[in-house]
Amino acid sequence: xxxxxxLGSHVSVSEGALVLLRCNYSSSVPPYLFWYVQYPNxxxxxxxxxxxxxxxxxGINGFEAEFKKSETSFHLTxxxxxxxDAAEYFCAVxxxxxxxxxxxxxxxxxxxxxx
Amino acid sequence: xxxxxxxxxxxxxxxGQSMTLQCAQDMNHEYMSWYxxxxxxxxxxxxxxxxxxxxxxxxxxxxxxxxxxxxEDFPLRLLSAAPSQTSVYxxxxxxxxxxxxxxxxxxGTRLTVT
Numbered sequence: 001x002x003x004x005x006x007l008g009s010h011v012s013v014s015e016g017a018l019v020l021l022r023c024n025y026s027s028s029v030p031p032y033l034f035w036y037v038q039y040p041n042x043x044x045x046x047x048x049x050x051x052x053x054x055x056x057x058x059g060i061n062g063f064e065a066e067f068k069k070s071e072t073s074f075h076l077t078x079x080x081x082x083x084x085d086a087a088e089y090f091c092a093v094x095x096x097x098x099x100x101x102x103x104x105x106x107x108x109x110x111x112x113x114x115x
Numbered sequence: 116x117x118x119x120x121x122x123x124x125x126x127x128x129x130x131g132q133s134m135t136l137q138c139a140q141d142m143n144h145e146y147m148s149w150y151x152x153x154x155x156x157x158x159x160x161x162x163x164x165x166x167x168x169x170x171x172x173x174x175x176x177x178x179x180x181x182x183x184x185x186x187e188d189f190p191l192r193l194l195s196a197a198p199s200q201t202s203v204y205x206x207x208x209x210x211x212x213x214x215x216x217x218x219x220x221x222x223g224t225r226l227t228v229t
Contacts (some may be wrong), residue, residue, distance in 0.1 A: 009155065032215050042156075043119070043205055043220030051215040090157065094213040099211025101149075107157040 006106035019078040023091030031093040033074040038088045119219035128196040136191040138206030146212045147189040151202040196228045
């Protein structure tokens with residue numbers, strides 16, 4: 001079955017430390033890949049997406065993600081965490097299956113940034 | 116450009132009551148969808164629409180109805196509320212049904228059914 005797995009429902013990092021949020025997908029064909037961020041009491045907003053071309057994708061607020069086909073992964077990173085990065089992050093894939101596109105979200109990773 | 120708007124922000128219902136969650140977008144997007152968000156379960160698709168007059172079921176459609184009479188509006192109706200429908204509901208829109216198109220989300224409606 002096609003799915004998206006986010007390892008770690010909660011991740012804590014110190015301010016200034018590297019942020020690494022993991023996302024793996026299961027699909028027989030490479031999907032389109034997205035990362036969304038949800039700040040408290042708000043809707044989701046797009047951080048970045050991979051469609052085709054360069055596998056390292058840069059997004060807003062200093063985040064980037066690398067598509068690795070051999071590992072079926074699309075991990076999100078940021079070199080230096082800021083307090084304002086505290087939020088929930090969702091990985092999502094868009095898959096073409098049975099004649100239509102299907103959008104699948106992961107279960108989310110809540111990032112806590114420690115002062 | 117207001118983007119995607121949802122009303123109300125909060126709602127408390129008694130079991131058995133019905134209500135409509137409103138969603139509107141001003142970006143002329145063809146594709147609109149409703150999700151529910153529950154702790155540890157991510158977002159689950161309830162219903163979606165690929166254009167005015169066309170709707171279809173998502174992953175968890177039971178207990179909900181939708182209609183799409185205009186491009187802008189996509190209301191979600193709870194027919195007879197149950198405690199299991201306590202959740203945060205998000206409406207989203209995009210240029211197309213998946214593919215490379217990202218989704219634009221509303222601020223959500225937090226629903227409690229007692």
